[in-house]
Amino acid sequence: MGNFLRLFGLLALGLAASSTFAGEAEIQVADPWVQAAPPSAKVLAAYLEIKNNGEKPQTLAEITSPVFGQVEIHRTTTRGNIARMEHLKELVIPPRSSVAIKPGGMHLMLMGGKNPLRAGDQVPMTLIFKNGEKIAISAAVRSMQEEDAGNSQHADHSKHQHH
Numbered sequence: 001m002g003n004f005l006r007l008f009g010l011l012a013l014g015l016a017a018s019s020t021f022a023g024e025a026e027i028q029v030a031d032p033w034v035q036a037a038p039p040s041a042k043v044l045a046a047y048l049e050i051k052n053n054g055e056k057p058q059t060l061a062e063i064t065s066p067v068f069g070q071v072e073i074h075r076t077t078t079r080g081n082i083a084r085m086e087h088l089k090e091l092v093i094p095p096r097s098s099v100a101i102k103p104g105g106m107h108l109m110l111m112g113g114k115n116p117l118r119a120g121d122q123v124p125m126t127l128i129f130k131n132g133e134k135i136a137i138s139a140a141v142r143s144m145q146e147e148d149a150g151n152s153q154h155a156d157h158s159k160h161q162h163h
Contacts, residue, residue, distance in 0.1 A: 026054040027093070027129065032139035034123050035103070039116035046071075046108035046123065046139050050091075051098035059130035060091040067123055069112025076105060085109075090130070119143045 032048035052058045063071040073088040091106070093099050101107055110123070117123065121141040128134050 027052055027058055027133065027135060029127065029135055029137050030098075032125070032137045034110065034117065034139045034141045036117070036119045036141050036143045039118075042111065042113060044068075044110040044113065044117070045103075046110055046125070047102050048108075048137070048139065049098055049100045049102075050093050050127075052093040052095055055095050057095055058093045058133075060093065060127055061130045062128040063108060063125055064128065065110065065123060065125045067114050067117075068110040069114070070109075071125065072109045072111070073101075074107055074109045076107070117141045 028051040030049040030051065032046065034044055034046045037044050050058075050060065060073070063073070065071050073091050075086045075088055077084050077086050088106070091099065091101075099106070108125075119141050123139045123141060124136065125139060126134050126136050
């Protein structure tokens with residue numbers, strides 16, 4: 001019984017420490033989600049917000065997911081009347097600020113899906129920063145009807161080709 005109480009106490013202490021650390025995290029991720037698409041879509045888009053609470057810039061260098069072969073950071077740019085997808089090798093989050101990765105701007109391209117996804121599914125991803133920090137997230141698959149009906153800048157990635 002004494003060993004059980006000691007183990008329980010250590011577990012409780014560990015949980016308290018981890019919840020305190022999470023509240024003071026230098027990098028925080030908010031509202032990760034994946035845009036639902038037809039089951040035949042090979043490329044999906046994901047969105048989130050990354051907040052840097054620290055005093056130094058943080059650089060997102062890589063994103064991985066066990067359910068996609070490749071994840072890249074892309075930015076939509078418009079020159080004249082032509083919109084293009086530009087691949088970004090990394091993304092810098094300035095100190096004491098946040099970067100929104102949202103429809104119509106920057107987005108994560110999820111390529112080489114291993115299984116069709118439906119609204120309500122969860123997509124695990126790991127954000128890897130240049131300083132070695134890794135943040136595991138789970139992004140909910142949402143239909144566009146679940147998003148702001150007033151935002152007409154959602155990009156259709158169903159025919160997007162990897163470049």
